Amino acid sequence: MTQDVNVDDDTARRFLEEMLRIDIFEEETKERFGDGEIPGFVHLSGGHEGSHVGMGAAMRDEDWLAVGGARLIGQYIAKGVPLPEIMAELYGRVDGSNRGHGGQMHVADVDRKLYGHAATIGSGQNPAVGLALAEKVKGTDNVAVTTIGDGGTSRGSFHTALVFAAYWDLPVVFVIENNQWAISTPAESLSPDSLSDYGDPHNMATESVDGSDVEEVYRAVSDAIERARNGEGPSVIESRVVRLVPHFEGDKETYRDEAEYERLKEEKDPIENYRERLLENDVLTEGEIEDMVANIQDEVSEAVEFARESPEPEPEAAYEHVYRTPLYGQGE
Incomplete structure (x- = not known):
């Protein structure tokens, strides 16, 4: 049975293109990490692409995204950080969005309203x-x-944030990406039937949606943002x-049932499912999707070259943006 497309054709095309951009960029990241070009750890987003794109599309440029996980x-x-700046940051180079200080899990871009992890x-x-409190005090209708x-x-910090947001009635939307695994601990070990239930004691609006459906995420986050603006x-x-990739590159995933894992890859791939949906509804043709993929591959190749050509930080850069003495009246 064909599933309807519930957004206009241009939006649908943008959704698929952005999911493909994430996927192709991350596949290249995996390759470059495997070849030793990218240092540290790499955690990829396979299975989360629809959630990321739907959420990002629901936001205005002026809205904050404070990332986690x-x-x-x-x-x-999804928040609009250019691919070359992201790739250079993964490489630890000075032309990265954080001048090589951050790496994969610590990208920030205040100008684009991205608050880093x-x-x-x-x-x-x-x-x-x-x-969100700052935006409210300033009198804007921007949302976090x-x-x-x-x-x-x-973590207790999550629940503290819920208390504070509810007490001050703040314009903030909490998105819990439940991919079924806290590294190797199954989410079914948690007590709520739906993790959105954590908002119930605070009288918050809550909803649990199929995060592999980009349109569902877009609708739910759009509704929540609209409530916050109002x-x-x-x-x-x-x-x-569904996490369709290892927790990190190198994770052997011995804790997962292999047959169930393969079934989920077949049924819950957000990109493949949406691709088929757009083809069945005559929103795109196979040829148009192939052109889309080719263009993104060129973008990603350019991002890699940009990162490779960017210089490494000087050793003295390790002392930038850190605390130093004297602090609080201490002597030299």
């Missing part, structure tokens, strides 16, 4: 609440959207996705 590259792309999972929600994984909801307070959305 481990699967962040797709969120950077801190060092611990589940730490982006309190800054998001602060950003913040993301977290299912595992991160077990002064109707915060919302909690559970975006149910």
Whole structure:
């Protein structure tokens, strides 16, 4: 049975193009990491692309995105950070969005209203609440959207943010990307039936949606943002996705049932499902999708060359943007 497309054709094409952009960029990232060009750890977004794109499309440029969880590259792309700057940051080069200081999990871009991840999972929600409070004090109708994984909801900082957002009735949207696994701990170990239920004690609007359906995420986040703009307070959305990649590159995933894993790859791939949906509804042709893929591959290749040509930071850069003595009246 053909599933309808519930957005206009231009929006549908943009959704697919952006999901493909995330996928192709991350496939190249995987290759470059495997070849030793990208240092550190890499956590890819496979299975989350629809959630990232639907959320990003629901936001205005002036809205804040305070990212959380481990699967962040797709969120950077959805917020509009240019591919060359992201890739250069992954390479640890000075032309990266954080001049090589951040790496894969710590990209920030204040000019584009992207508040970067801190060092611990589940730490982006309190800054998001602060950003929402600042926008409210300034009298704007800008909204803060913040993301977290299912595992991160077990941290006290997440629940503190909910309390603060509810008490001050702030324009903030909490998006919980429940990909079923907190590294190797299944989400079914958590007590709520839906992780959006965490908003119930605070009388927040809540909704649980199929995060592999880009249109569903777009609708739910758009509705929540509209409520926030109209002064109707915060919302909690559970975006149910499937992690179709390892927790990190190199994770052997011995904790997953292989047959179930393969079934989910067949049924819950957000890109493949939406591609088929657009073809069946005559929104795009196979040829147009092939052209789209080719253009994105060129973009990604240019991003890699940009990163390779960007210089590495000088050793002295390690001392930039860090605290130093004297602090609080201390002597030299």
